[in-house]
Amino acid sequence: MITYNECLKKLVELGxxxxxxxxxxxxxxxxxxxxxxxxVDDIIFDLSQDGIEIIDETEKRITKSGAAIRKPSTSKKFKSKRYY
Structure with missing residues (x-):
């Protein structure tokens, strides 16, 4: 039987x-x-601690098609200014 550490190692290598x-x-x-x-929760936590993002299969397809997946910017530099 495969152990927790062996599974985690395979997942980390793949990620x-x-x-x-x-x-x-x-x-x-x-x-x-x-x-x-x-x-499962422990595995997801351990993967994220190793810097591995966990995504849905649909996000993978979007990325491969060339469309960029971007998170909204929280930087003040890119916030629009409104003048009234």
Whole structure:
């Protein structure tokens, strides 16, 4: 039986290659065991601590098609000024 650390290592290696990992990839690597179902939150936390973004499969398709996925900027530099 595969251990928690072995699963995490595989997921980290996969995520480091592309900078992200999909929920589908996580589900494919984790064995169908009640132990691992209880550890999903821990795995997601550990992956994010390693700088690996967890995305939905639809976001992956959008990125591959060339459309950039951008988060709204919170920088004051880019906020529009309104003059009344």
């Amino acid at each position: 480091k290659e592309s900078g992200y990992i999909t929920f589908k990839q996580i589900n494919e690597i984790l064995p169908p065991s009640p132990f691992f179902l209880d550890k």
